[in-house]
Amino acid sequence: MLEQVPIKPRSIRDYHGIVEDDLIDEIYSLSKKITDLRILHINATKFGGGVAEILNNYIPLLQDLWVGTVWQTIIADDRLFEVTKSFHNGLQGKECKIGHDEQRTYERFNAYNAQLLEGDWDIVVIHDPQPLAIPYYLEKNHTKWLWRCHIDASEADANVWAYLDPYLKEFDGAIFSLESFIPDNFPIKKRYVVHPAIDPLSEKNKEIDQKLASSIIKSHGLDITKPIMTQISRFDPWKDPLGVIEAYKLAKKKIDGLQLVLVGSMANDDPEGWKIYQKVVDISKKDKNIFIFTNLGDLDINAFQSASSLVIQKSIKEGFGLTVAEAMWKENLVIGGDTGGIRLQIIDGETGYLVNSVEECAGKVVYSLNDPSVKGEIGKRAKEHIRKEFLIPRLLRDELRIYNELLEK
Amino acid sequence: MLEQVPIKPRSIRDYHGIVEDDLIDEIYSLSKKITDLRILHINATKFGGGVAEILNNYIPLLQDLWVGTVWQTIIADDRLFEVTKSFHNGLQGKECKIGHDEQRTYERFNAYNAQLLEGDWDIVVIHDPQPLAIPYYLEKNHTKWLWRCHIDASEADANVWAYLDPYLKEFDGAIFSLESFIPDNFPIKKRYVVHPAIDPLSEKNKEIDQKLASSIIKSHGLDITKPIMTQISRFDPWKDPLGVIEAYKLAKKKIDGLQLVLVGSMANDDPEGWKIYQKVVDISKKDKNIFIFTNLGDLDINAFQSASSLVIQKSIKEGFGLTVAEAMWKENLVIGGDTGGIRLQIIDGETGYLVNSVEECAGKVVYSLNDPSVKGEIGKRAKEHIRKEFLIPRLLRDELRIYNELLEK
Numbered sequence: 083m084l085e086q087v088p089i090k091p092r093s094i095r096d097y098h099g100i101v102e103d104d105l106i107d108e109i110y111s112l113s114k115k116i117t118d119l120r121i122l123h124i125n126a127t128k129f130g131g132g133v134a135e136i137l138n139n140y141i142p143l144l145q146d147l148w149v150g151t152v153w154q155t156i157i158a159d160d161r162l163f164e165v166t167k168s169f170h171n172g173l174q175g176k177e178c179k180i181g182h183d184e185q186r187t188y189e190r191f192n193a194y195n196a197q198l199l200e201g202d203w204d205i206v207v208i209h210d211p212q213p214l215a216i217p218y219y220l221e222k223n224h225t226k227w228l229w230r231c232h233i234d235a236s237e238a239d240a241n242v243w244a245y246l247d248p249y250l251k252e253f254d255g256a257i258f259s260l261e262s263f264i265p266d267n268f269p270i271k272k273r274y275v276v277h278p279a280i281d282p283l284s285e286k287n288k289e290i291d292q293k294l295a296s297s298i299i300k301s302h303g304l305d306i307t308k309p310i311m312t313q314i315s316r317f318d319p320w321k322d323p324l325g326v327i328e329a330y331k332l333a334k335k336k337i338d339g340l341q342l343v344l345v346g347s348m349a350n351d352d353p354e355g356w357k358i359y360q361k362v363v364d365i366s367k368k369d370k371n372i373f374i375f376t377n378l379g380d381l382d383i384n385a386f387q388s389a390s391s392l393v394i395q396k397s398i399k400e401g402f403g404l405t406v407a408e409a410m411w412k413e414n415l416v417i418g419g420d421t422g423g424i425r426l427q428i429i430d431g432e433t434g435y436l437v438n439s440v441e442e443c444a445g446k447v448v449y450s451l452n453d454p455s456v457k458g459e460i461g462k463r464a465k466e467h468i469r470k471e472f473l474i475p476r477l478l479r480d481e482l483r484i485y486n487e488l489l490e491k
Numbered sequence: 492m493l494e495q496v497p498i499k500p501r502s503i504r505d506y507h508g509i510v511e512d513d514l515i516d517e518i519y520s521l522s523k524k525i526t527d528l529r530i531l532h533i534n535a536t537k538f539g540g541g542v543a544e545i546l547n548n549y550i551p552l553l554q555d556l557w558v559g560t561v562w563q564t565i566i567a568d569d570r571l572f573e574v575t576k577s578f579h580n581g582l583q584g585k586e587c588k589i590g591h592d593e594q595r596t597y598e599r600f601n602a603y604n605a606q607l608l609e610g611d612w613d614i615v616v617i618h619d620p621q622p623l624a625i626p627y628y629l630e631k632n633h634t635k636w637l638w639r640c641h642i643d644a645s646e647a648d649a650n651v652w653a654y655l656d657p658y659l660k661e662f663d664g665a666i667f668s669l670e671s672f673i674p675d676n677f678p679i680k681k682r683y684v685v686h687p688a689i690d691p692l693s694e695k696n697k698e699i700d701q702k703l704a705s706s707i708i709k710s711h712g713l714d715i716t717k718p719i720m721t722q723i724s725r726f727d728p729w730k731d732p733l734g735v736i737e738a739y740k741l742a743k744k745k746i747d748g749l750q751l752v753l754v755g756s757m758a759n760d761d762p763e764g765w766k767i768y769q770k771v772v773d774i775s776k777k778d779k780n781i782f783i784f785t786n787l788g789d790l791d792i793n794a795f796q797s798a799s800s801l802v803i804q805k806s807i808k809e810g811f812g813l814t815v816a817e818a819m820w821k822e823n824l825v826i827g828g829d830t831g832g833i834r835l836q837i838i839d840g841e842t843g844y845l846v847n848s849v850e851e852c853a854g855k856v857v858y859s860l861n862d863p864s865v866k867g868e869i870g871k872r873a874k875e876h877i878r879k880e881f882l883i884p885r886l887l888r889d890e891l892r893i894y895n896e897l898l899e900k
Contacts, residue, residue: 085762088769090783091776127759129786155759160569294706298790301699350536350564353494360497367500374499377538379788381707 083200084154087128092142092283094475100282101475109475112482113147120150120202121485124216125209126163128155132404133209133232139281139474140481149482156213157198162191169211172242173235180245192249193219205485208253217252226488229256229270234263234401234422255488257481259402260423274484277426278402279477280411280468285380287408295389298382304373308339309451312390314383314409317346317358320399322419324358325440327365327372329396332444334371337451341371343386348376388412392450392457396443400424410434411468413461417446427472433464492609493563496537501551501692503884509691510884518884521891522556525898529559529611533625534618535572537564541813542618542641548690548883549890558891565622566607571600578620581651582644589654601658602628614894617662626661635897638665638679643672643810643831664897666890668811669832683893686835687811688886689820689877694789696817704798707791713782717748718860721799723792723818726755726767729808731828733767734849736774736781738805741853743780746860750780752795757785797821801859801866805852809833819843820877822870826855836881842873 098106123141125133137153144151156162165184172178196219207228208214217227229250235258247269250256255272258264264273280287296306304310311330315321323344330342344362348355359376366372375382387393393409395418402423409416410427418424420436428434435450437443450456470476507515532550534542546562553560565571574593581587605628616637617623626636638659644667656678659665664681667673673682689696705715713719720739724730732753739751753771757764768785775781784791796802802818804827811832818825819836827833829845837843844859846852859865879885 085765088765088772090772128765129757129759159573159760164568288710290710291706294703294710297700297703297706301697301703301790348538350538356494356497356537363497363499379791381710382788382790 084124084156084195084198085128087137087141087153087155089142089145089153091146093146094143094478096283097473097475101469101473105475105479109147109479109482112479112486113144113149116204116482116485116489117148118150119204119485119489121152121205121207122201122203123151123153123207123209124156124199124213125153126156126158126166126212136232136278136477137209139284140478143474143478149485152201156191156195156216158191158195158212161187162212166210166212169242169246170233172239173211173231173233175237176239178239178242180241185245189215192216196220205488207257211246214246215249218249226254227252228484228488229253231256231258231263234260235265235268236263238265255484257484260426262422263401272488274480276477276480276484277472278404278407278423279472279474280404280407281474282411286384287411288384290381290384290388292389295385298385299389302373302375302382304341304343305339306389308341309337309391310341310343310389311392311394311447312343312345312386313394313396314345314386314405315395315397317344317348317355317362319354319358320397322396322398323362325398325443326394326396327362328440329394329443329447330372332441333447333451336448339371340447340451341373343373343375343390345375345378345383345386383408384412387414390414392417392447394443394447395419395424396437397421397424403427406434407468407472410461410464411473413465415450415457415460416464417443417450427467428464429467432460433467434460493533493565493604493607494537496546496550496562496564498551498554498562500555502555503552503887505692506882506884510878510882514884514888518556518888518891521888521895522553522558525613525891525894526557527559528613528894528898529561530614530616530894531610531612532560532562532616532618533565533608533622534562535565535567535575535621545687545886546618548693549887552883552887558894561610565600565604565625567600567604567621570596571621575619575621578651578655579642581648582620582640582642584646585648587648587651589650594654598624601625605629614897616666620655623655624658627658635663636661637893637897638662640665640667640672643669644674644677645672647674664893666893669835671831672810681897683889685886685889685893686881687813687816687832688881688883689813689816690883691820695793696820697793699790699793699797701798704794707794708798711782711784711791713750713752714748715798717750718746718800719750719752719798720801720803720856721752721754721795722803722805723754723795723814724804724806725761726753726757726764726771728763728767729806731805731807732771734807734852735803735805736771737849738803738852738856739781741850742856742860745857748780749856749860750782752782752784752799754784754787754792754795792817793821796823799823801826801856803852803856804828804833805846806830806833812836815843816877816881819870819873820882822874824859824866824869825873826852826859836876837873838876841869842876843869 141153192215196216209230250269256270257274334340387409392415397419400422416434430436435446550562601624605625618639659678665679666683743749796818801824806828809831825843839845844855
C-alpha cells in the first residue's frame, strides 16, 4: 500500500459567516451527488511545501462532506526526488536533459508505486510530476485520472514535455492553478483552472488580536511605535529581496525610523538561497533597522502580516503568490510586483499597489505611510476581494464541480 | 571548497547578568590564548536537527571572541545520508549490516569531501558520523582532529564500530555529550565530555511576557483558566506519548477541566512517527481537552513551556532531553522519565520529579496541581540549576578548555 496520511478532522460548518451562504450551499449540493464515491489524492510528501499544505487544508473538509476521500503519498527517496526536481525546473523553463539513468529511476519508482496502489477508486488525483507516471503502469478500468499541476508550465522545456507526453496521455483531465500556466500543445484535452486559495482558519491566517500581534512583533526586537515594512518570501532572486532592501533605503530617507523585516525559509538543498541570505545578512549588519528572520512559525507570520504597517511582495516572477492573499486577508496594504498571480489579487490602486521598479516600490511605501487613510480604504477592499475569490471553500467548490463533471461523462 | 554556512553575528556580552561573571571571564581568558588559531567545524547540514541548532548558537559566539572559527557543511546527498542514517541507528544499538555498496558510498563521499576541504586549520571538529572519514583521506600535518559525537553510542552495534574503527584512529580526541554515552573499547584515547546546553537568548528560550505567553496559548484554543499539562517531543515510542495520554486520563479524574497538549515535529521519512501520530489524533477526536500540534514555531514552544501549568517529558529512553532544560529554565515544573540525561537535570523532588510509570506520573500531576506552592519552589530551583549547568556559555567554556588543552600538547 502507498502511505496513508493521518488527517485531523475539520468541518465545513466553521466557514459559515466567513464566506457566502450560497457558496456553502453549493458545496453541500455538489458533494451530495458524489457521496458514495471514492477519491484518492496522491502526492510526494506528507509535510513541507505548498502542495502538502493545501492538501492538509482541504482533504479534511472533503472527508467532512462524506466524500470518501483519502490522501496517500508515494514510497520514494532522494533518487526519485533528484530526478523530479530537475523535471520541476524543466517545467518552469530551465533547460533539462533527461538521460537513461534518470528515465530508469523515474520509471522504476512509478512502476513500483503503481503496484503499491490498492483499492478501487472512482477518481485519482495525481499531484505534480513525481507520481505522474503511475496510471501508465496500471490496467485501464473505470477510474478517472486527474493530473493536478501546481507549477507554471507555460514555458516548459521541450525535453521534459516530450518525455512526459506518453504518461500525460493516460489522464482524463488536468487542473492548473492559472489559465496562463497551461502550455501550448498540452496533450490532455480536458483542462480545468482552479485558482489557489488560503485557509482563513489556519494558524497562519486566523484572526488574531491586534495586541497579541503587536506583542509578538515587539518580542522579535522591533519598535512597534515606528513604521514597519515586511516581505515574507524565500531568499530567491525572483522574489527580489535585494530590490526590497534598495526600496527600503530610498524610503527611509523620507520616513523617520522605518524598519524593514525580511522573513524567509531556508532549505539545505538550496545553495543559491544561502548565497542571497548571506548577502542580506551582510547588509543588515550595517543597519540595525533591518531585521532578518528565517523559519519563523505560522503564528509569527500571522503577526507580521497583521501588524506590519505594510507588506511588500516585490516579485519579478511569481506563480501565484499566496503570501499576497494572506496579507490582504488581514486588511493589510500590499505592494506587489506586477507579475503572475499577484495581478489577480492586487487590482492596482483598489486592493493594493502593483509596482515595476525599486523606485516605484519606494514611492508607494512613502505615499502610503504618509497617509494612513490609504491603508484603511485599500485594506477593507483587499480583504473583501480575498474573501470572495481566494478562500479555501471556493477552491473546494471548484474541485467538486470538476469531480461531478468528470463523472457525468 | 566545502559549503560555508552564513553566520548572523552575536555577542558573548549579551550573557552578562544571566550567567556568573566568573564564567564570562574564563571564556575571555581561554579565548585570548587561541585568538590566532583557525578552527573549522564540519557537519552534514546547515539547517534542521539538533546539531545544526547548537552550531547556530555557538559558532557566532566563538567568532565574537575573535577565535577564527568557521562552519562548513559537506557536499552530499541522500545516497550518503541513507548510509549514515543506518550508521546512526547502529550507533544507537540497532543491528546494522554494512555491505559493499554502503561502504563504497560512504568512502567515496568522504574522500570527495576531503579533497574539497581547503585552508590550513589548527583544529577541525567533525560532527557525527557523516564526515567522520575525512581525515583518513588527508595527508597528516599539524592539524588536530576532534570527533564530536552527539549520539548515545554506549550500546553501539559491533559492525558499525568495527567498520568505523580505522577512521576513528585518525582523531586526536573525541567529545561526547554524556560520560555514559562512551562505549567500552572506544579507540580514541583522549575523551572529553561536554554536556549539552540551551541558549537563553534564542527565540525558544528568551524570556517572554507571561501575558504574551497566555495569549498565544489562548489563540491555540486552550482555556487558560484551567490547568494545562504539556509534553513537547517527537511522536516516537521512546518519548511515550501514549503513556502521557494514559497519565492524563488518570489525572483528569481528580483535576477538573485538565487539558493535555502534545506538541511534536514530523518528518516525511519517519513512518513509525506517523503511525503514532495517527493513534494520538484518533484518541484526541474523542476528548476535546486533548490538543495535538505539529511543527509549531519557536515562539509557540516558548509560550507552552512558559505558561503551561506543568510540563511532562515522560521518556522511557532519552539522550539528554533538551526540552527538559528549556522548560526548567522558564521556572516550570517538569515531570520527567527517570532515564538518561533527564536525571542530570531533574533532581527528584528538588528541581522537578522523576517518574517510572504512568501511575507515578499521574500522581505527581495531581499532587502538584493541587498545591501551587510546589511549582513555585521547585521552579525557582529548576531555573537556578539550569542557569549554573546547562546554558550555552558553559558549553562554550568547556569547548574552549578542550581546544586549549589539545594545543598545549
